[in-house]
Amino acid sequence: MELRQLKYFLKAKELLNFTEAAEQLNISQSTLSQQIKQLEDELDIPLFNRIGKRVTLTEAGALFADFAFQSINKAQDGLLMLRDLHNFQTGKITIGVTYGLRYVLTPALILFATQYPQIKIKVVFGTSEELIDKLNHLELDFALSFFGDIAVEKHFDYQNLFCSPMTVVTAPDSALAQKEIITLEQITQYPLVLPAKGYMTSKFVHDLFERHALSPNIAIEINDIPTLLELVKTGNWHTILAKTSVSQKDGLATIPLLGENMDRTAMIISMKEVYQKKAVKEFYQILHEEINL
Amino acid sequence: MELRQLKYFLKAKELLNFTEAAEQLNISQSTLSQQIKQLEDELDIPLFNRIGKRVTLTEAGALFADFAFQSINKAQDGLLMLRDLHNFQTGKITIGVTYGLRYVLTPALILFATQYPQIKIKVVFGTSEELIDKLNHLELDFALSFFGDIAVEKHFDYQNLFCSPMTVVTAPDSALAQKEIITLEQITQYPLVLPAKGYMTSKFVHDLFERHALSPNIAIEINDIPTLLELVKTGNWHTILAKTSVSQKDGLATIPLLGENMDRTAMIISMKEVYQKKAVKEFYQILHEEINL
DNA sequence: TTTTCTAAATCGAAAATACCGATTGATGTG
DNA sequence: CACATCAATCGGTATTTTCGATTTAGAAAA
Known part of the structure; x- marks a missing residue:
C-alpha cells in the first residue's frame, strides 16, 4: 500500500x-x-x-x-x-549566552520576541565550557560567546559579531576610576575578583598574565557575574572584562587595558551540518543588524 | 512521499x-x-x-x-x-424478499440477527419486478424469490433453495378445503384473489391458465399479500400460491394442484461480479441449513 | 437483431526507481 | 596511529510503474 x-x-x-x-x-x-x-x-x-x-x-x-x-x-x-x-509560524529556539554578552543578546531578544511572538525562546546562561558542551549535544541552536581556544572545534561554525577591548572594571569612586588607561603590570597591584574557571574570560585573563609573566592578585573567583559586579561596585575589588560586558546602567567605570591583543571577539557559535531553522537565521540577522547600528 | x-x-x-x-x-x-x-x-x-x-x-x-x-x-x-x-465485525446487508418467501426468510433472519447482532439488516419486501430492479441498482445484496422468467438475466447468480408445489389456498371451512387434490380446470369454477402484476406468482398463474387455455375467475388482484390472505380467510375467495408461502399460523388450507410443472423453485438471486460480503455468504449458509432441516 | 461506441482489463515493452554490494570518507575508539 | 564504525556515494541490477496497443464486454444506436 x-x-x-x-x-x-x-x-x-x-x-x-x-x-x-x-x-x-x-x-x-x-x-x-x-x-x-x-x-x-x-x-x-x-x-x-x-x-x-x-x-x-x-x-x-x-x-x-x-x-x-x-x-x-x-x-x-x-x-x-x-x-x-x-516560514517559522511555529518553532522554538534555544540560545546559549555567556554573561559577558548579555547586553548584546537582550535588545536582539526583545526585538525578535516581539516580532515573532509565536516562537518560543529559551535562553541558557552559562560558562563557555558549558555552552560548548550543550552545543555539542545539540541542546542549543547557537551560543553567544567571546572567541577563545576552548571553543575551537572543527565542527563549529563561527560568525564574528564585533570586537571589544578588555577593560578593567571598577567602582566609579575608586582610585583606579580616574585613570585614562592602565597596564597589566599596574593591575597586579590591585585585588581582583574574576570569573571562575569555565568562563572564557577567566582563561583569557589567566593566560594573559601568564604570557606576561605577571602574578595578578586574585582575591576572589566567582561563577556568577552579576554578583561579581556587585563586589566590584563596593570598591574593594576590581575585575577585568570586555568593555561591552559592562553597561552604563551597572554604574561602573571601565578603563582600557594597554597592550597587544587586548581585543575580545564576540561571536555566534553553532554546529556545522546541523539544519539552521529559519527562525535562527532570522535571529542572526537581528543580532548583526543591531550591532551595526 | x-x-x-x-x-x-x-x-x-x-x-x-x-x-x-x-x-x-x-x-x-x-x-x-x-x-x-x-x-x-x-x-x-x-x-x-x-x-x-x-x-x-x-x-x-x-x-x-x-x-x-x-x-x-x-x-x-x-x-x-x-x-x-x-470477518464481519461490522457491516450492513440489505435483503429483498417477496411475500411468498417470508416464512423462509424469518427464521434465518432471527438466527442471523441474534448470532451477529452487530450487523445491520435491512429487509425490503416487494414484487419480483421491484426486487430485480433493486438488485440491478445494487440496492440489495440479494433477493429471495421464486424462479421465473422475469428474473432471468445473465448477470445474475442463482442459488436454488427448495421446490414447493403450487397449491390452492382456501379458508379451512370452505367447500374446497375438503379436497385432497384439485385440477386447474376445477379452479376456474371458483372466484380468485390473486397477487397483482409484478409478482412472479401472478405471472406464473396467468401463464399457467393461458397454457391450458383456461379462463380463471379472477375477482380481485391485490398487491399486498397479507391482505390477500385476509380475503381468502373470509371463504369468499381463493388464491393460488406456493405451499410454503402459507404458514399453519395463517389458519388456511392448501390443496395441491394437479398437473405438470406445478413446482415453484425458491432461490437466492444476486448480482454476478459484485463482491459478496462475508456476512452475506453467512446468511446464505444459514438459509441453506435452515431449509435442509 | 446487428453495428457501433465506449470503458475497463490485459499484454508486452520501456521507463523509472528501488535496491544492493562495494567503496569512500569521516569520525570516534583503543 | 591503526582500527572499527557508520553514513554517503557510485555503478549496476532487479523490480515496479507506466504506457500504448489490443482485447473484451456492455451499452447504445441503427
Whole structure:
C-alpha cells in the first residue's frame, strides 16, 4: 500500500470512471486499472464493483475511502507543517549566552520576541565550557560567546559579531576610576575578583598574565557575574572584562587595558551540518543588524 | 512521499542508526540512506542531523514524525478495518424478499440477527419486478424469490433453495378445503384473489391458465399479500400460491394442484461480479441449513 | 437483431526507481 | 596511529510503474 495508490483510489472513487480519473491523474487508464487492482489484491477485497462497464464502490471501498483519505491528509499536513516551519509560524529556539554578552543578546531578544511572538525562546546562561558542551549535544541552536581556544572545534561554525577591548572594571569612586588607561603590570597591584574557571574570560585573563609573566592578585573567583559586579561596585575589588560586558546602567567605570591583543571577539557559535531553522537565521540577522547600528 | 519512505523514516528515527534501522527493515543501509534523502528532498528540509557518524533528529524531523506516524496508522487502520469487515465485525446487508418467501426468510433472519447482532439488516419486501430492479441498482445484496422468467438475466447468480408445489389456498371451512387434490380446470369454477402484476406468482398463474387455455375467475388482484390472505380467510375467495408461502399460523388450507410443472423453485438471486460480503455468504449458509432441516 | 461506441482489463515493452554490494570518507575508539 | 564504525556515494541490477496497443464486454444506436 502506497500513498500513490490511495490517491489513485480516491480519484477513481470520486469519478467512478477509470478513464476520466486516469486523465485527471495524468496517468494512463491501464496504469490506474493496474494500481487499483494491486491495491485490491493487497487489501484482499475489491474496492469497486465492475458490472460490465459500470463502476461502483463496494461497501469495503466506501469504508476504506475514509481511511485512505485520512492517511493522505496526515502526510500532506506534515508537509504543510514543515512549510510553515520553514516560514517559522511555529518553532522554538534555544540560545546559549555567556554573561559577558548579555547586553548584546537582550535588545536582539526583545526585538525578535516581539516580532515573532509565536516562537518560543529559551535562553541558557552559562560558562563557555558549558555552552560548548550543550552545543555539542545539540541542546542549543547557537551560543553567544567571546572567541577563545576552548571553543575551537572543527565542527563549529563561527560568525564574528564585533570586537571589544578588555577593560578593567571598577567602582566609579575608586582610585583606579580616574585613570585614562592602565597596564597589566599596574593591575597586579590591585585585588581582583574574576570569573571562575569555565568562563572564557577567566582563561583569557589567566593566560594573559601568564604570557606576561605577571602574578595578578586574585582575591576572589566567582561563577556568577552579576554578583561579581556587585563586589566590584563596593570598591574593594576590581575585575577585568570586555568593555561591552559592562553597561552604563551597572554604574561602573571601565578603563582600557594597554597592550597587544587586548581585543575580545564576540561571536555566534553553532554546529556545522546541523539544519539552521529559519527562525535562527532570522535571529542572526537581528543580532548583526543591531550591532551595526 | 510514499508510506514506504515514512516507515523507513520512523524506524531510522527510532534507532537513530541507519545501519541498524536498515537491518530491521530488511533493506540495505544504502537504500535507507537514499530513501531518507529522497524524502528530505521532497520535504525540502533535513529530517536528521548528520554530524560525522552521529545521527540526530532535527526539529523538523521530530515534528514531521508525528504526521508520518499518523499517516501510516490511518492506512493500517483501513486495512485492519477491512479484515474485520471480512470477518464481519461490522457491516450492513440489505435483503429483498417477496411475500411468498417470508416464512423462509424469518427464521434465518432471527438466527442471523441474534448470532451477529452487530450487523445491520435491512429487509425490503416487494414484487419480483421491484426486487430485480433493486438488485440491478445494487440496492440489495440479494433477493429471495421464486424462479421465473422475469428474473432471468445473465448477470445474475442463482442459488436454488427448495421446490414447493403450487397449491390452492382456501379458508379451512370452505367447500374446497375438503379436497385432497384439485385440477386447474376445477379452479376456474371458483372466484380468485390473486397477487397483482409484478409478482412472479401472478405471472406464473396467468401463464399457467393461458397454457391450458383456461379462463380463471379472477375477482380481485391485490398487491399486498397479507391482505390477500385476509380475503381468502373470509371463504369468499381463493388464491393460488406456493405451499410454503402459507404458514399453519395463517389458519388456511392448501390443496395441491394437479398437473405438470406445478413446482415453484425458491432461490437466492444476486448480482454476478459484485463482491459478496462475508456476512452475506453467512446468511446464505444459514438459509441453506435452515431449509435442509 | 446487428453495428457501433465506449470503458475497463490485459499484454508486452520501456521507463523509472528501488535496491544492493562495494567503496569512500569521516569520525570516534583503543 | 591503526582500527572499527557508520553514513554517503557510485555503478549496476532487479523490480515496479507506466504506457500504448489490443482485447473484451456492455451499452447504445441503427
